[in-house]
Every structure is written in structure tokens, then in C-alpha cells.
Amino acid sequence: MRIESRIYEETQKLKLAVDCIIFGFNDNRLELLLIHRGFEPEKGKWSLIGGFIGNDEDLDEAANRVLYNLSGLQNIYMEQVRTWGKANRDTSGRVISTTYSAMILKSEYDEEKVSAYNTKWFPIDELPELVFDHRDMVESAIRRLRRRVRNFPIAFNLLPQKFTLPQLQMLYEGILNETIDKRNFRRKVFQMKFLVKLDEKDMSESRKGAYFYYFDEALYNKEQNFNL
Amino acid sequence: MRIESRIYEETQKLKLAVDCIIFGFNDNRLELLLIHRGFEPEKGKWSLIGGFIGNDEDLDEAANRVLYNLSGLQNIYMEQVRTWGKANRDTSGRVISTTYSAMILKSEYDEEKVSAYNTKWFPIDELPELVFDHRDMVESAIRRLRRRVRNFPIAFNLLPQKFTLPQLQMLYEGILNETIDKRNFRRKVFQMKFLVKLDEKDMSESRKGAYFYYFDEALYNKEQNFNL
DNA sequence: GCAAAAGTGTTAAAACTACACCCATGA
DNA sequence: TCATGGGTGTAGTTTTAACACTTTTGC
Incomplete structure (x- = not known):
């Protein structure tokens, strides 16, 4: 019974990523921080801030490192949302991704940072086309946010x-x-x-x-x- | 910036598993279906029903396959709970695990199946020692169950x-x-x-x-x- | 006829909804 | 003085919580 699992243990060929859903508030609207994707596939589209997890790194830490590296945001409290694991969700190969979400003060992530990191704020009802299943990720995170914001002081x-x-x-x-x-x-x-x-x-x-x-x-x- | 991610893309060495939290009800108590772990490490302890995900398999499907292989349970509706990614959570190597939970009719998973698959039902307040972080997984799933059972007809x-x-x-x-x-x-x-x-x-x-x-x-x- | 579980209503408190006017200030 | 957004209370409705007795039946 377990033998089958053992086989996978030897041959598993997949990658695990994290994607960060960063909420801000501006002009009385909820906004999302996205990053311009500068490489193939889907080069030129917008994307969540994401990257691959390190071999000896806690999943939570990976989310923080990736966020820092790609946006300059540091010491941000993030909560795990859920894990996306459709076999063909990422057209560049088999990638499973765990989403994390955070809420930040937009004024502390200013114009300078935005242009240095190729990121941009978008109001959530004016999102550009997103890569892969990032749209679903965003919607799921918004639903979660709306649920939690009523019951927790977040x-x-x-x-x-x-x-x-x-x-x-x-x-x-x-x-x-x-x-x-x-x-x-x-x-x-x-x-x-x-x-x-x-x-x-x-x-x-x-x-x-x-x-x-x-x-x-x-x-x-x-x-x-x-x-x- | 993205170069770092590319490195991980080449060298990532970790495995992704699923673990299933199967609830039953008996004798007016909530019970959990566990499996006897017949291999090292932690051989002899009890464990959630879990295994590794296949390369071309949806994460959800993996949960179902693993559950079927290790318990004989089929066509069970499972919901994802959360993903556990501490770097050292599994002493046999780097394994990240996504938990799924399901509720089944205990009478349909009878004595015969239980002995054939080395599984056993335990009331949730009389759980044996569990491997790795499975105890945390169980507690998280119970909290989720208690939340959801009030708002959904599950x-x-x-x-x-x-x-x-x-x-x-x-x-x-x-x-x-x-x-x-x-x-x-x-x-x-x-x-x-x-x-x-x-x-x-x-x-x-x-x-x-x-x-x-x-x-x-x-x-x-x-x-x-x-x-x- | 009695033991044991099934079934049935009412009342008080709390939470929620809808709603309209006065206040303080800078221009 | 007036335009603008800030601040305040009440009444009707709905939801929740607490509580005790009657019914049915097999023994």
C-alpha cells in the first residue's frame, strides 16, 4: 500500500511556490499590489508577487522572503489563504502554489518603491489580466478577507x-x-x-x-x- | 530579482504530500480514522492517512487517490484545510503537506475494512500519539469543522x-x-x-x-x- | 402503571435596522 | 452666514436564551 507512496518519494518532479496577495486602501477603495512579469511565459502580464520556496525554509518564511525580494516590503504579517494545485495551473511546468495575504498601509509603500520594483497598485475592481490562476487566487483571498474583517481586528x-x-x-x-x-x-x-x-x-x-x-x-x- | 527564484526552480528538493483527516461519528462522539504507520521513521505510531502527490495529478485528486489506496474509501468529498510547511516538520526529509478533511458514515467503513487496512477509529479526545505535526493538523481541522458545521449543511x-x-x-x-x-x-x-x-x-x-x-x-x- | 425518550410554547433580553437633525468650523 | 462633513438617540423588529410539562409506547 505504502509502496506506491515510496515511488513518488523518489520521482516527484514538481515545484512549490508562494504567492502574496497584498491589500492596500486608497481613495476609499481596496487595492492590490501587483508586479509586472518580465519573463516568459506570460511575459508582460501582471502577476501576484510570488516565487519558489527554499529547501530549508519554512513555508511562512518563504512568503516573507519572496515578498521582500520582489517588493521591498519587510516584516509584514501574512496569513496563509489556501494552496492551489491543479496539475496544469502553471504553463511553465508543474507548480503548486500556496497563497498568503497581508494588509499594508499604502502610504508606506510609496511611488519610489513602486517604480523600483516594477509593482503597481490596482483597485480590486479594475484589475488587469493576471497570469495563470492568479485571478482565482485574488477572488478567494478577497472572500476570505471579507469574512475575517467582520470577526477580527485586522x-x-x-x-x-x-x-x-x-x-x-x-x-x-x-x-x-x-x-x-x-x-x-x-x-x-x-x-x-x-x-x-x-x-x-x-x-x-x-x-x-x-x-x-x-x-x-x-x-x-x-x-x-x-x-x- | 527573479534570478533568485530561478535558482530555486532548478534546485528545489522537497516533496509535497497530502494528509486526510477523516471524521466519523459513533456513540455520540466525534471520531477520527487513523492508520498504523508500518515504516520508519516513527514506525508503530499512528498517523493521518497520507501520501505523496503525483507529478501530473491535481492536488485534490491526490488526496482522493491516497485516501482510496490506504483506506479503501472512495468517492469521498474532501475539503482542503491548510498547508503545513515548517522546514523540519517531517523528520524523514523536507516534506510539505496539505491537509484535507472529510466526514463519512462510520457504519459504511466497517470492521473488515478497518482490519484490512490497518486503520482504526479513535474518539477525538482519546487520540494516540501521532507522528510529526499531525496533532496540530487534527486540531486545526477540528476548529475548522466546528466553525463550518454551524453555517453549512455538512x-x-x-x-x-x-x-x-x-x-x-x-x-x-x-x-x-x-x-x-x-x-x-x-x-x-x-x-x-x-x-x-x-x-x-x-x-x-x-x-x-x-x-x-x-x-x-x-x-x-x-x-x-x-x-x- | 411506569420508565424513558420524544415532542411541544412562552417570555424576557439582546441585537439589529431604519431613520433625521444639530454641531463645529473655515471660508 | 453658509456649506461641509462630524456627531448623536430612539423605536420597531428580529433573534436568541432560558425554562417544564405532556405524549407515546414496551415492558
């Missing part, structure tokens, strides 16, 4: 440390692609105890100004109930 | 086609490891429209007898709201 990664409630609400509206009632949203936010109000206002978006808040992780860890 | 796979509501409730209590109020449970079940009552009673568990029901997938597909 969306704050897309905002600066100090943010206003109107900003937060627009972020949720952008991610979920739906409008949310302002008063209900604020009530829910306040019921959870981990947003701390500052005495300082953001005067850049309105005459009146909106108070800044920050997310207090220690407070969140006490209760860990999150529901938006 | 638990019916663990019951015969015709089942009673007391049976269904005990199944949920077993999976979730909590007690559920009988009246609230029944109300919720009836609010969803896809359980069809039969005129026939199961007289084997009580004097009074409990009506049989079956899950009507077509009815479920009309609404697809599920919440237990």
Missing part, C-alpha cells in the same frame, strides 16, 4: 495608527463593498472597548474635524469579541 | 440518509462539545426548510419512537441560509 492594518471613525467606516465600506449606517456602525465600535479616543482631531478632511482614535491591542486581548 | 454526511432529530442534535452536541437546548434546536432546524419529515419512526432508541427526516439538497439550494 482591518486596522490598512490605516495609520491614528485614524478617525469616518475613515474606519469608509474602510469597511470599501472592503465589504456595501454602505453602512453611520450611527449603527459607531455604536458597534463603541460596544467593543478597544478603540481609544484621543484629544486630537484630524482637521484635514472637514471643517469640524474628526477625533482620532487608536486600536489598543491589549484591550482587545482582554475580551476578544469582535463583530462589525 | 454534518449530515456523518448520519445515515434517514435520521431523527434527537440523532441530529446529539451529533451537533458531539461535534461542538456543548449541550444544546432541545426546543431551541428544533425550532432553528424547522425554520430552515430543507429537512423533510417522513411518516416512519425509528423505534430502536425509545419506546415512543422518533420520526425520521432526510436532508433535501434541492430545497437547501433554494435558500442556502444555514445557521445552527
Whole structure:
């Protein structure tokens, strides 16, 4: 029974890759960081940031190394999404790929980096043609993000440390692609105890100004109930 | 930048496996089907049903083939759980493994099969020592199962086609490891429209007898709201 | 007739939805 | 002073949670 497995053990000829789905938020829209593919096959198309895993490297580490090498992004917390293993998904050979996703502050990944690395931000409803099955990967990651963003305090990664409630609400509206009632949203936010109000206002978006808040992780860890 | 990836493309030396987490239900407890490991390393311990993926085989197909070869189970619907990629997780070499999980009717996988394939059912809170990181895999799959069983009609796979509501409730209590109020449970079940009552009673568990029901997938597909 | 499991309703609390006006400020 | 976005409360509805007795039947 196991002999069959042993055969594969000797002869397996496939490669394992990671692909990173990097979300940002800009102009009230969810965006994705893509990279221009400069080699065949599918040269010239856009692609997720991906590469092959090293022999002695944890899968999670590989995702971080690849991301760093190809985009300059460092110390990014990524979560595994799923593994894509159709036999013919990559036309250059047998490649299985595990996707990871992360949310970053777009303002920290600026024009300079973007041009140095041949990357570009795209709003998620204006994606260019992607290589292989990267489109499916992206859609799967977006679905996962929409599910998780309601139950875990992960969306704050897309905002600066100090943010206003109107900003937060627009972020949720952008991610979920739906409008949310302002008063209900604020009530829910306040019921959870981990947003701390500052005495300082953001005067850049309105005459009146909106108070800044920050997310207090220690407070969140006490209760860990999150529901938006 | 991409050159580095190219190097890996030439020299990558790792193997990709699948491991199957097979759930059953018996004696009001959730059980797991494990296989006795008959080879080194870790010979003699218990293990998930796993094997290596073929060069031209979809990852999903590999899971099914491996499951069939090692257990005789066929045409089982499995869902991918996640991929385990710590560099040193398998002491026999670099192996990355993707886990799949399935729920089957234990009565259809009988004593005969169990002894023919060196497998055995274990209640999930009485698992033996498992090889490598299989324990983590199991725990992750159980967490996922508990999440999904509330929102999708997947638990019916663990019951015969015709089942009673007391049976269904005990199944949920077993999976979730909590007690559920009988009246609230029944109300919720009836609010969803896809359980069809039969005129026939199961007289084997009580004097009074409990009506049989079956899950009507077509009815479920009309609404697809599920919440237990 | 009694033991054992199946079946059945109501009430209070909590969560959710919809909705409209005043406030603070810079121009 | 007015235009703009920030901020606030209430009422109706729905969902959830807690809880106890009657029914059926084989023995």
C-alpha cells in the first residue's frame, strides 16, 4: 500500500511556490499590489508577487522572503489563504502554489518603491489580466478577507495608527463593498472597548474635524469579541 | 530579482504530500480514522492517512487517490484545510503537506475494512500519539469543522440518509462539545426548510419512537441560509 | 402503571435596522 | 452666514436564551 507512496518519494518532479496577495486602501477603495512579469511565459502580464520556496525554509518564511525580494516590503504579517494545485495551473511546468495575504498601509509603500520594483497598485475592481490562476487566487483571498474583517481586528492594518471613525467606516465600506449606517456602525465600535479616543482631531478632511482614535491591542486581548 | 527564484526552480528538493483527516461519528462522539504507520521513521505510531502527490495529478485528486489506496474509501468529498510547511516538520526529509478533511458514515467503513487496512477509529479526545505535526493538523481541522458545521449543511454526511432529530442534535452536541437546548434546536432546524419529515419512526432508541427526516439538497439550494 | 425518550410554547433580553437633525468650523 | 462633513438617540423588529410539562409506547 505504502509502496506506491515510496515511488513518488523518489520521482516527484514538481515545484512549490508562494504567492502574496497584498491589500492596500486608497481613495476609499481596496487595492492590490501587483508586479509586472518580465519573463516568459506570460511575459508582460501582471502577476501576484510570488516565487519558489527554499529547501530549508519554512513555508511562512518563504512568503516573507519572496515578498521582500520582489517588493521591498519587510516584516509584514501574512496569513496563509489556501494552496492551489491543479496539475496544469502553471504553463511553465508543474507548480503548486500556496497563497498568503497581508494588509499594508499604502502610504508606506510609496511611488519610489513602486517604480523600483516594477509593482503597481490596482483597485480590486479594475484589475488587469493576471497570469495563470492568479485571478482565482485574488477572488478567494478577497472572500476570505471579507469574512475575517467582520470577526477580527485586522482591518486596522490598512490605516495609520491614528485614524478617525469616518475613515474606519469608509474602510469597511470599501472592503465589504456595501454602505453602512453611520450611527449603527459607531455604536458597534463603541460596544467593543478597544478603540481609544484621543484629544486630537484630524482637521484635514472637514471643517469640524474628526477625533482620532487608536486600536489598543491589549484591550482587545482582554475580551476578544469582535463583530462589525 | 527573479534570478533568485530561478535558482530555486532548478534546485528545489522537497516533496509535497497530502494528509486526510477523516471524521466519523459513533456513540455520540466525534471520531477520527487513523492508520498504523508500518515504516520508519516513527514506525508503530499512528498517523493521518497520507501520501505523496503525483507529478501530473491535481492536488485534490491526490488526496482522493491516497485516501482510496490506504483506506479503501472512495468517492469521498474532501475539503482542503491548510498547508503545513515548517522546514523540519517531517523528520524523514523536507516534506510539505496539505491537509484535507472529510466526514463519512462510520457504519459504511466497517470492521473488515478497518482490519484490512490497518486503520482504526479513535474518539477525538482519546487520540494516540501521532507522528510529526499531525496533532496540530487534527486540531486545526477540528476548529475548522466546528466553525463550518454551524453555517453549512455538512454534518449530515456523518448520519445515515434517514435520521431523527434527537440523532441530529446529539451529533451537533458531539461535534461542538456543548449541550444544546432541545426546543431551541428544533425550532432553528424547522425554520430552515430543507429537512423533510417522513411518516416512519425509528423505534430502536425509545419506546415512543422518533420520526425520521432526510436532508433535501434541492430545497437547501433554494435558500442556502444555514445557521445552527 | 411506569420508565424513558420524544415532542411541544412562552417570555424576557439582546441585537439589529431604519431613520433625521444639530454641531463645529473655515471660508 | 453658509456649506461641509462630524456627531448623536430612539423605536420597531428580529433573534436568541432560558425554562417544564405532556405524549407515546414496551415492558
